[in-house]
Amino acid sequence: MERTDAKIGATNSQSGSGRRAAIAAVSAILLVSAVLASPRTQEIESAKSWTSVHTQAIGTDMIRNAPALIPPLPEFIGLTGIDEAWAWLDRDVTSTIAIIDTGIDFNHPDLKPYLLPGINLVNGRKSAQDDNGHGTAVAGVIVSAAKAGDFSPGRGRWKGKLMPIKALDEFGAGNEEKLTQGIRYAVNQGADIVVLSLGLRRDAQSLREAVAYAESRGVLLIAASGNDAAIFGDTAAVQYPAAYPSVISVAGIEGMRNISSSTSGPENDIGAAWRVQTMAIGGGGIEMEGTSMGAPQVAMAAAMLKAAYPEWEPLRVRETLRRTATPLNVLKPWTPNSGYGLLSAVNALLAGDASDWREPNNMRSQASELPLGKEVAGRWDGKSDADWFVFDAKYDGLFSLSGDRGKFSLYDGDGKLVRPKPAEAVPDGVLMQWPVKKGRNWLLTQLPDNSKAEAQDYRLVSGFSMNPDASEPNDTSASAATLPARSQKWTGTFHKRGDVDWFAVTLPKPGSLKLTVTPDTTRIDPELRIYPAGGKMVLVDERGDGGIEYGAVSNAKAGKYYFRISNAVSSNPEAVIGTYTVSLEYITEKEDLYEPNESALTSTPLVIGKTYQGLIQTTKDEDWYRFVLTKKTKVKLGVANIPSPMVMNVELRDKKLQTLEQWINGKEQKTISGEIMLPPGTYYVQVTADRYNRGQHYSLKLETANE
Structure with missing residues (x-):
C-alpha cells in the first residue's frame, strides 16, 4: 500500500517515527478487562407478520467489578490500525454513530459521557437502557477505540456521540419492523453512521427502502455479515441488511485468518477482529466474539475518515475502506470469506481519494472481481478506456446491472459474447440483463458511444436472480406439476416474489410416502403441505430458516396427492438466490401372490x-x-x-x-x-x-x- 506524507486536517510537524514511538507508549495505557464468555442462543418468537432479527455476537458472561480501563490497548485496536490512524489524524471526530441493538448501558462510567438519549422502540415508555449486554458491548468497541485517541500524538480527538436505538429485547431478538424504524429514526435524528450488529435472513421491501433512504440522506450503514456458518456451514448466507449493495458487510477475521463461523458470501466487503475485549453492563469488562464486534470497528474507521474528509459521501468512504483493506491472500484481493481483507484504519486515512483504484483492469486477464449483489466504482478515462470485471455465478440465472449508464458487454466462460435481454423486457431501474450459466463470466464496461464527456466516474451495482425451475408454471393446485408414481428427487427455486410450487402424484396402490425438503441457503425456510387423497392436510414446518423438513404419510391410500412447497420466511417472500431439493420415497405394499392361503383348506x-x-x-x-x-x-x-x-x-x-x-x-x-x-x-x-x-x-x- 502506497502512503503519502501529506497531513490530514491541520498541519502537524511530528515525524512518522515520532508518532510510532508515541503510539508504543500509549499501548501501555488502555485495556478493557475481559473474561471468556459462554455462548448464548436464546431467541423469542416475534409477531407473525414480521421476520425475527437477532444479534451477531457470542458471549455474555462478565466480570462486573473489573476495572474499566487498564493497560494495554485492546488487541483489536492495533490489529485494525486504529491506534496508528489516531496518530495521523489532526481533526476531531464529530460523527454521531447510531447503534441499533439492545440499547446501551447509561450507567457505565466509560460510556455515559458519549451517549445521547436515543429511543426505545421495544417499549416506548422506557429509556434505551440495555437489558441484554450486546448493545453495550458494541458501544464499548467504539468507545475503547475513541479513548485510544486521548493518548495519541495526533491532534484529533473523539468529540462524537453514540445514539442508542433499542430495537431488540432482553433476549437479543426483534423483528423487521423495529429494525426498519430504527434506521429511519437514526437518519432523521442526525446520525451520519449507523451500526447494525444484527440481521435477518431474508430480503424485505421495507428494510430495503429504509436502507435506500439512508443512502439518499448521506448516512453510512455498516452491518455484521452473520455467524450462521457456525451452524449451517456452506449453506449460510450473508444476512440483511449487510447483503444490500450500499451497506458495508463486515466479516470476522482472527489475526490474518478467516473464521469458519463467520458467514461467507459475495456480499462481504471487509473483515475485522472476530474476538474483542469490550465493556459490559454495570461497568465490567467482557470478551466477545462474532461479526457483531467487527461492525463497530469499521464504524470507528469510517468516522475517522469522515473527520479527515468531511465532504465525502458514503460511496467514497465505502470504496476507500475496501481499497485499503489488507488482503488475507495477496493473490486474491477479494474473497467471499472476508471481502477485500482486514480493515486498516491507518491505510484508509493515509490513502486519499482514488476513484479508479481497481486499475489496471483494461484487459480481460486483469479483470477485477465483481461481487454479485454489491457495488463497484471506477472511472472511464475516455472512450478507449475499458474496465473489465469478472464474477462467479453459482447457478444458471439472470445477471443484471444497474447504476450509471455506459457501454456493456458480457462474455461467458468460453469467451463467447452473451446476448442481453431486449430493452423492453428489462425492469425499471435496471440498465441491462443477460442470461448466464453457472461459472465464471466477464463484464466489459466502457463510456457510452453517445457520451460527450472525455472522462466519467461511475458506480455499478450487480444483481442476480434464479431461473424458473423445470416444474414451472406450478403456482396453483390446478397447475401442479405431475410426478410419476415412484421414488425420485427434484430441485426447485423461488425465482419470483411470493413463489409457491405445487406438485401432484397419483398412487396406484397403497403404501407409504416420505418427503424430505432440503434448502441450500439459510434464506429459505421450507414449508411443506401434504394434501392426502380424501384426508386432512399435513403441515410440515418445524426447523426454521435453512432447516431440513421431513414429512410422511405412513398409510397412504391409493389416489391423488398434492404437495405444496413454499418459503415460509414471510407471508409474501422476495425471490431467493438458492434452491431446495425434494426427495420423495414411495414404498408400496408388497403383494402376496399366494393369498388366500389362511387355512389348511386354502393352503x-x-x-x-x-x-x-x-x-x-x-x-x-x-x-x-x-x-x-x-x-x-x-x-x-x-x-x-x-x-x-x-x-x-x-x-x-x-x-x-x-x-x-x-x-x-x-x-x-x-x-x-x-x-x-x-x-x-x-x-x-x-x-x-x-x-x-x-x-x-x-x-x-x-x-x-x-x-
Missing part, C-alpha cells in the same frame, strides 16, 4: 426346491402351505429375509393338523432352519408372526436332505 402347495415369497399382512395373518411325500424322506425347511424385529413362528403339522415340530427365530435373527425325517403322507406348514410387515417379503423353501 399353497409346495414344490421341493422352489422358493416362495410370502407376506405377513396383519398380526392375525396366517400363511398355510402343504406338501406330499411318497416315501420316507428327510426334509429341510428354511425361512429367510424375515423383517426385523419380527418374531416368526413356523409349525409343521400332519394331515390331522397335529403339530410335529415348531421353529421360532429370535428378534435379531432373519432366518429359520429345521430338518426332520418324515414318513410318506400329507403335511402342512403354518407361518405366523408377532407383527405385520407389508413392505417386505419373507422367503420359504422346502428341500430334501436324504443321507
